[in-house]
Amino acid sequence: MQASMLRIDGLTVMPHGVKTPICADVSFVLRPGERVALVGASGAGKTTLLRAINGSMPAHSGTVLLNGMRVDTSHPRSLRRLRRTVAMIPQKHDLVPRLHVYQNVMAGALGRWSAARALRFLLWPLAAELAEAQRALEQVALGEKLRARTATLSGGQQQRVAIARALVQQPSLILADEPIASLDPGMARQVLDLLCTLARDSGVALVCTLHQPDLAEQYFPRILTMESGRLTKDGPYRLATEAQREPGQQQDARLPPRGLMPDMKQALGT
Amino acid sequence: MESLARALQTLVSFLPPDLSAHYLLALTGPVLESIGMTAGAMLIAYMVSLPLGLYVGLRGPGSRFIGFVLSGVRAIPDLTLAILCVIFVGIGPAAGMIAMAIFYTAAVAKIFGDLFKTADAAPLDAIRATGASPVQVALFLIPLKLNDILSYGSYEFESAVRASVIVGAVGGGGLGAELVGTLNGFDFQRTTTLLLVLIGIVAAVDALTVRLRQRPVWLLLLVPPSLYALWVFQPEQFSLLHAVHTIGAMFPPSLDSDAIARLPALIAETCAMALFGTVLGGIIAFPLALMSARTIAPPWVALPVRRFLEALRAVPETVWGLVLVAIAGIGPEAGTIALGLHSAGSLGRLFAESFENVDPAPVLAVAATGARPVAVVAYATLPLASAPIGVHTLFRLEWNLRQATVVGMIGAGGIGQALFEAQQLFFYQAMVAYLLITWVMVLAVDQLSQMTRARAGWITLPAEEIR
Numbered sequence: 001m002q003a004s005m006l007r008i009d010g011l012t013v014m015p016h017g018v019k020t021p022i023c024a025d026v027s028f029v030l031r032p033g034e035r036v037a038l039v040g041a042s043g044a045g046k047t048t049l050l051r052a053i054n055g056s057m058p059a060h061s062g063t064v065l066l067n068g069m070r071v072d073t074s075h076p077r078s079l080r081r082l083r084r085t086v087a088m089i090p091q092k093h094d095l096v097p098r099l100h101v102y103q104n105v106m107a108g109a110l111g112r113w114s115a116a117r118a119l120r121f122l123l124w125p126l127a128a129e130l131a132e133a134q135r136a137l138e139q140v141a142l143g144e145k146l147r148a149r150t151a152t153l154s155g156g157q158q159q160r161v162a163i164a165r166a167l168v169q170q171p172s173l174i175l176a177d178e179p180i181a182s183l184d185p186g187m188a189r190q191v192l193d194l195l196c197t198l199a200r201d202s203g204v205a206l207v208c209t210l211h212q213p214d215l216a217e218q219y220f221p222r223i224l225t226m227e228s229g230r231l232t233k234d235g236p237y238r239l240a241t242e243a244q245r246e247p248g249q250q251q252d253a254r255l256p257p258r259g260l261m262p263d264m265k266q267a268l269g270t
Numbered sequence: 271m272e273s274l275a276r277a278l279q280t281l282v283s284f285l286p287p288d289l290s291a292h293y294l295l296a297l298t299g300p301v302l303e304s305i306g307m308t309a310g311a312m313l314i315a316y317m318v319s320l321p322l323g324l325y326v327g328l329r330g331p332g333s334r335f336i337g338f339v340l341s342g343v344r345a346i347p348d349l350t351l352a353i354l355c356v357i358f359v360g361i362g363p364a365a366g367m368i369a370m371a372i373f374y375t376a377a378v379a380k381i382f383g384d385l386f387k388t389a390d391a392a393p394l395d396a397i398r399a400t401g402a403s404p405v406q407v408a409l410f411l412i413p414l415k416l417n418d419i420l421s422y423g424s425y426e427f428e429s430a431v432r433a434s435v436i437v438g439a440v441g442g443g444g445l446g447a448e449l450v451g452t453l454n455g456f457d458f459q460r461t462t463t464l465l466l467v468l469i470g471i472v473a474a475v476d477a478l479t480v481r482l483r484q485r486p487v488w489l490l491l492l493v494p495p496s497l498y499a500l501w502v503f504q505p506e507q508f509s510l511l512h513a514v515h516t517i518g519a520m521f522p523p524s525l526d527s528d529a530i531a532r533l534p535a536l537i538a539e540t541c542a543m544a545l546f547g548t549v550l551g552g553i554i555a556f557p558l559a560l561m562s563a564r565t566i567a568p569p570w571v572a573l574p575v576r577r578f579l580e581a582l583r584a585v586p587e588t589v590w591g592l593v594l595v596a597i598a599g600i601g602p603e604a605g606t607i608a609l610g611l612h613s614a615g616s617l618g619r620l621f622a623e624s625f626e627n628v629d630p631a632p633v634l635a636v637a638a639t640g641a642r643p644v645a646v647v648a649y650a651t652l653p654l655a656s657a658p659i660g661v662h663t664l665f666r667l668e669w670n671l672r673q674a675t676v677v678g679m680i681g682a683g684g685i686g687q688a689l690f691e692a693q694q695l696f697f698y699q700a701m702v703a704y705l706l707i708t709w710v711m712v713l714a715v716d717q718l719s720q721m722t723r724a725r726a727g728w729i730t731l732p733a734e735e736i737r
């Protein structure tokens with residue numbers, strides 16, 4: 001039996017005051033080094049599912065097991081230890097605009113740093129630490145922005161800083177929430193190459209939400225489809241595209257070459 | 271070193287507070303007097319400032335001039351007004367009430383005027399188009415801005431409750447007079463009691479105004495007792511002859527050449543008090559704000575720390591000044607610490623709100639890396655809150671520049687102390703000269719802060735920073 005890296009059973013997410021669950025009875029298993037795309041219409045609950053996996057969003061019922069440990073019922077301290085191994089690349093980047101780029105990038109190392117080291121780095125970064133940030137930034141083609149103020153970066157550059165932060169974390173699971181939404185097609189491919197190589201070579205598991213069916217098909221052997229909170233399909237590309245289709249679209253209409261659009265989310269008008 | 275030891279010794283003699291039933295019962299009189307003074311003064315202030323504010327807000331003829339006069343009156347510190355009123359109508363609550371009525375009429379009218387000026391133009395034009403009279407337009411404006419009127423109005427009321435102790439301290443009756451009595455009689459344990467009573471009253475008024483804001487109609491219930499207070503505390507005798515005589519002794523204002531030569535040093539000392547007071551306040555406020563931010567600290571820490579900050583803030587600078595002059599002696603140290611203590615309370619609350627209001631997403635993102643809480647605060651909460659914290663501190667510095675002149679008037683250093691000494695020695699001509707100088711200084715700071723405020727329009731300010 002192959003060890004599962006992530007096992008989700010009957011996960012339901014329903015915050016206070018919400019009538020219908022945002023994620024309903026979601027179950028799936030992920031092996032080390034496996035890469036899956038998570039697709040589904042806007043508002044289907046993809047981001048919420050990722051947030052439940054890293055414990056940012058409390059589960060209403062069901063279980064989330066990460067390397068054999070419960071995420072959903074963890075105490076703050078053990079949840080913190082679990083989270084070191086999970087890197088989230090948030091949909092809106094969620095960087096701190098006032099910090100320098102290298103400070104945002106090395107925030108990924110905070111899980112393994114002592115409090116004293118974390119505070120010292122803010123005021124007095126060592127050359128070795130800066131070199132680590134530099135390496136991560138070079139992987140996303142942002143080497144020259146090491147010392148820039150984060151607020152001065154473009155949307156696509158900020159997205160890549162968030163990816164560099166995840167790389168620095170040295171995780172065993174990456175949760176990437178539309179990591180290429182603000183990138184041009186060339187850069188999008190470069191980032192997907194990077195994430196998928198990481199999964200293949202270093203055994204990092206990867207869950208990646210995407211709005212581009214062709215890229216999902218091309219980069220991911222397995223595709224999970226969400227529809228209003230439920231996992232409806234778990235399999236290859238063809239099945240996934242059915243759910244991706246917007247209501248009102250002709251059943252047999254050929255899908256436009258969505259992968260060529262730099263930002264699917266904008267194209268969908270959401 | 272010796273003076274420090276003496277100060278500490280004095281400090282210890284403030285404890286424990288005198289909480290005997292006998293003394294608490296005896297305090298009902300001063301408490302009622304302070305509240306009555308405030309209620310009467312604020313009744314006048316609201317009654318006069320509402321039409322005045324509407325007139326200024328609708329830009330009636332001469333409204334610019336009225337606005338100018340209001341700014342000028344508002345720049346006369348409440349303490350100065352109280353000193354003048356005591357000279358004219360004699361020691362007692364009447365003097366305090368008149369001083370507060372003048373100060374708060376100007377303050378509230380200015381705020382109401384600014385509020386009505388910013389009213390949405392479109393509905394007003396629609397009303398005007400129906401041929402409504404100016405009075406009808408004005409009546410239409412009130413419901414449009416009711417929420418703002420209530421929140422700024424109630425903030426000013428709370429501020430007036432605190433001010434009633436200040437004006438009382440220079441002969442305006444109530445708790446302030448009692449406080450000075452205990453200090454002069456070395457009855458320090460009772461001073462502590464009075465401070466606690468003041469903190470309690472401010473907290474109660476705060477809670478009450480929050481309730482009343484939800485049901486504004488109940489405000490009408492406060493009118494009869496306020497009218498009663500107005501009647502009870504009306505000035506008993508106002509001798510025109512005495513007033514003319516006193517004014518005669520005050521004019522022309524003059525300073526001898528020695529005093530003029532000392533002026534720059536005094537002004538510098540006042541500025542230094544403001545600067546160090548703000549720094550001290552910020553240093554105290556920062557850790558306490560972290561401990562009292564609900565998004566950072568657990569409730570069993572946050573709640574008591576918040577109460578402590580509110581207590582520091584409930585005691586005005588001048589009242590801290592009175593206490594500190596008793597402990598540390600006359601001089602700028604007392605004034606600086608006084609400014610610092612009150613600023614710590616104000617800034618602490620504002621800093622805590624800044625921490626609570628940061629964008630939660632980057633904070634969650636840093637926490638999601640498995641970072642320790644300390645690191646999350648250092649890498650996300652602090653840098654995200656640094657802009658509002660800087661703005662709050664700058665505005666507090668401006669406010670303290672103003673308050674540094676005022677707090678000096680009870681002997682706590684700077685130009686205010688020169689005024690205090692002139693008054694003690696009945697050098698009325700010098701006193702008026704100093705009054706004019708402090709007035710010009712405060713006016714200058716007020717203008718300066720309005721200019722910076724206009725530039726910093728991107729940040730929404732809480733009621734207490736709109737002045």
Ligand SMILES: Nc1ncnc2c1ncn2[C@@H]1O[C@H](COP(=O)(O)OP(=O)(O)OP(=O)(O)O)[C@@H](O)[C@H]1O
Binds near residue numbers: 022043048
């Ligand atoms: N904390 C919350 N409380 C209440 N409702 C929420 C909360 N978080 C998300 N939702 C709702 O859950 C639904 C799914 O949101 P989610 O962000 O997971 O969608 P998504 O699939 O990521 O969409 P997109 O592709 O646009 O990013 C939305 O309707 C959203 O309004």
Ligand SMILES: [Mg+2]
Binds near residue numbers: 048091177
């Ligand atoms: Mg999403």
